[in-house]
Amino acid sequence: MTTRNETLCDSVADLVGRTPLVRMPALEREFGGRVELHAKLEFMNPGGSVKDRPGLQMLRDALADGRLRAGKRIIDATSGNTGVAYSLFGAALGYPVTLVMPANVSPARKAITEAYGTEIVYSSEMEGSDGAIRLVRQLVAEDPERWFYPDQYSNPSNPLAHYLSTGPELLEALGDKLTHFVAGIGTSGTIMGTARRLKEHRRAIHVCAIEPEDALHGLEGLKHMASSIVPAIYHPAELDEVMPMPTEEGWDVAERFHAEEGIFIGHSGGAAIAGALRLARRLPAGERACMVALIPDRGERYLPLLGLEKRDVW
């Protein structure tokens, strides 16, 4: 497999995907050589997160069928990684972007998206991300011709991005060795699309989704399905397992990963690795395994959130 760094690229869009897998030698030690643990480093995408894959796919598919065309503005409600992806591909493809975010979102997020020329519309700080979604729907309803609204929770291009890229990359790198794949559920696009491709493989691969154990949690980007609006693209019957993860365990494993493997990842990546460790510990005695945990982004993106930022978005 060639990595993207060896390629001469024509635009930022060509930098998306083909992210590296890195072994976790320190974390593997407890399994005495029976278990290979790999981290899929999605922060190596140009926008710094896994969301570059669905962001680009949603825009390209909309360009192909005319939902996105000259004169349209891209609009969505997101203060997180998807907003960064829209902003950078909007800039690169020549389409202006508007993001609706609650008024009290962190200054760092405003600065990152505005750097790409993105316009920010603020919704009520008291209504959190649901308030932002309601405002986007209202703006789109008032002037439907003006906007292209990808709606990542319902857009089939979101899981398709992973069916076409993440899944094949894992099979190309590990092939028949791969026994387990673990990733968190946010929109569910990553786990659904990757699972669909892995389930086509000739050998069974156990696909495990990680969700926060409780509605009140600190695993940013992940969704507690029982207390959330369930995304239209989420079909849990296609997964082998949905594992509830306590916030503390995800944070602890993320911190262990920083300290022992030397890579500073976000908490949702820590939760995925924590899930892989649980799967490895429950393997029947003597059974071998090769697992991949997907790491959505870097820890730097959350630095203002480590107890230093006041009144963040609910």
Place this chain on the structure above:
Amino acid sequence: MATVRISTPLRKLTNGQEEVKAEGATIGAVLADLEKNFPGIKERLCDESGQVRRFVNIFANEEDIRFLANLDTPVKDSDEISIVPAIAGGAG
């Protein structure tokens, strides 16, 4: 009694109320009073040793209690206390 603002994920414990009243001279006492009226809430906010969970932020009049006196932070009747998860937004 102080006013306590409750974030969305905790509202099922407060019967959907966004704001509740609670008694106590310190944040710790306010949390104990909340537990009396809304059983189960303290366990969500505090770990086994009684400390506020790392992913929960409690603000007394917009100041993070970690930078004040933590659970010993004094509370006046006119104070507004907010309980907020330490994450922004929903799934990005």
